[in-house]
Structures are given as C-alpha cells and as structure tokens.
Amino acid sequence: MRIAVAGGTGLIGRMVTDAARSGGHDVVVISRSGGVDLMTGAGLDDALRGADAVIDVANVTTLSRAESVAFFGTTTERLLAAGKRAGVAHHVALSIVGVDRVESGYYEGKLRQEELVKAGTVPWTILRATQFFEFAGQILGRVPGPVAVIPKMRSQPVAAAEVAAELVRIAVAGPLNRVVEMAGPDRLDIAAMAREVLRAQGSRRLVLQIPAGRAMAEGGLLPTGEVTLGRMRFAEWLADTAAPRP
Structure with missing residues (x-):
C-alpha cells in the first residue's frame, strides 16, 4: 500500500519510513525538505495523491502552549483536509500516554491534535506511546554543564523503533477509530536512565533530580488498562546504541 509519513525526516519519522519500506510499502515522505509545508499546506495535495494511509509523526520542540497548539492544530487540520x-x-x-492527565504546554497541542483527528471525517487510529529510550539522552543534550538537571518523572519507556513498527502495523491493519497505547516492558525513573546514559558515555556529569509536577512524579505518564508492550529493554537498547554525547 501507499503510506504517507508526515514528519518523515525526524527521529521517529525515519524509523517509520524504514519500517514501511521494509514491509514492501510505497512510502511518501512529507517534509519541508521534500517540498511540502504542513503549516501552509503547500505541496500537500500532490504528496497525498494515491495514498492509502497517512502516519502523522510531525513534531515541534517547544514548552509553549500557544506554539504547540498552533503547530499541532494547524498541521493536523491541513493533513485531515488534504487526506x-x-x-x-x-x-x-502518534500521541503520548498520559497526555490527558499531565499538565504541559506541549501536551495541550497534542490534545488539540487528538480532538481534531477524532472529530474528522477520515477514519483514524491514535497510538499513544510512552517516552522513547532516547528521551533521557535528549534531555541531557539540552542541559549543558557539569550538572544535568532532570525532572522527577516515572515512565515506562519504549524503543522508538518498536513504536515505528507498531505505527506501520496499525496503518496497514485498518482504522480502529479509537485510541490505543504502547509502552516498554519496564517502569523506570528518567533520572536513573540519564545516569546510565552518562555511564555508557564515560561521562562524570552529575544528575540532579528536581520536582516536575505531582502528576508526572506519581505516574501520570504510565499506561493504564490495555497496552501493547515492546520487547526491548532499556539496558539492551543502550548496549546496542552509540549514545550521542550531549
């Protein structure tokens, strides 16, 4: 089938694209570098011509509620209309486990995305995933200096590659018109993960854990009810991955 991947040049987007192509599917990568602007809709009709499914993993890095809502609201509206x-x-x-339980400016944008998808006329499935294994390293990369400040948060992190494969499987299986969840096999503390990443890098940086809100600290990002579990554990992933230096 023909699958269009919005945000196909990002971390998870590249993995989705690889997984879809490995499955023998025809893949269209939707990105600015490919001449498609999700914010304006330029090039989107041509990109979606003949597409059977769209996998939206487009993202913006921001803590601002206004920026997040504007990005996810606009891009989702454009994708749904063109679709x-x-x-x-x-x-x-792709959304986030706990997005409706933890207060965050970024999460407000994801909730807006979910609302639009659910209210749209295109058959849909939303996959809420927990934090990727890469998350701890990404936080470390944003916080330079000898001390890394990490928010206190409990998660059940998952390998991004397994989420990518699940997104493709869902796309091929057909619309469920409901939200499903995916998480890793183990519940871990993000600060502990960061320490493991630093140890693997041979770094002596210290990790300082700070409060990040009651809901986040007490498990608001953990899956509840029925959930698809990935198989890879964080220690396996870390051993197999050349952890990027912050």
Whole structure:
C-alpha cells in the first residue's frame, strides 16, 4: 500500500519510513525538505495523491502552549483536509500516554491534535506511546554543564523503533477509530536512565533530580488498562546504541 509519513525526516519519522519500506510499502515522505509545508499546506495535495494511509509523526520542540497548539492544530487540520480530498482511508497519529492527565504546554497541542483527528471525517487510529529510550539522552543534550538537571518523572519507556513498527502495523491493519497505547516492558525513573546514559558515555556529569509536577512524579505518564508492550529493554537498547554525547 501507499503510506504517507508526515514528519518523515525526524527521529521517529525515519524509523517509520524504514519500517514501511521494509514491509514492501510505497512510502511518501512529507517534509519541508521534500517540498511540502504542513503549516501552509503547500505541496500537500500532490504528496497525498494515491495514498492509502497517512502516519502523522510531525513534531515541534517547544514548552509553549500557544506554539504547540498552533503547530499541532494547524498541521493536523491541513493533513485531515488534504487526506479527505485525496480519499485517504486511514489517518494514524502518534500521541503520548498520559497526555490527558499531565499538565504541559506541549501536551495541550497534542490534545488539540487528538480532538481534531477524532472529530474528522477520515477514519483514524491514535497510538499513544510512552517516552522513547532516547528521551533521557535528549534531555541531557539540552542541559549543558557539569550538572544535568532532570525532572522527577516515572515512565515506562519504549524503543522508538518498536513504536515505528507498531505505527506501520496499525496503518496497514485498518482504522480502529479509537485510541490505543504502547509502552516498554519496564517502569523506570528518567533520572536513573540519564545516569546510565552518562555511564555508557564515560561521562562524570552529575544528575540532579528536581520536582516536575505531582502528576508526572506519581505516574501520570504510565499506561493504564490495555497496552501493547515492546520487547526491548532499556539496558539492551543502550548496549546496542552509540549514545550521542550531549
């Protein structure tokens, strides 16, 4: 089938693209570098022509509620409208476990995305995933200096590659018109993960854990109810990955 991947040049987008192509699917990468602007809609109709499914993993890095809502609201509206015109049969969106339980400016944008997908006319599935294994390293990279300040948060992190494969599987299986969840096999503390990343890098940086809100600290980001579990554990991933130096 023909699968369009919005945000196909990002971390998870590249993995989704690889997983889809490995499965023998025809993949269209939707990105600015490919001549498609999700914010304006320029090039989107051409990109979605003949697409059977859209997998939306487009992202913005921000803590601002206004910026997050503007980005996810606008890009989702553009994708859904273009998808309807193109006759797309399945819209798959990646979201976050706990997005409706933890207060965050960024999460407000993801909630807006979910609202639009659910209210749209294109059949859909939303996959809420927990934090990726890469998350601890990404935080370390944003906090230079000898001391890394890490928010106190409990998670059940998952390998991004397994989430990518699940997104493709969902896209091919057909729309569920509901939200499903995916997490890793173990519950871990993000600060402990950061320490493991630093140890693997041979770094002597210290990790200072600070409060980040009651809901986040007490498990608001953990899955509840039925959830698809990844198989890879964080220690396996770390051993197999050349952890990027912050």
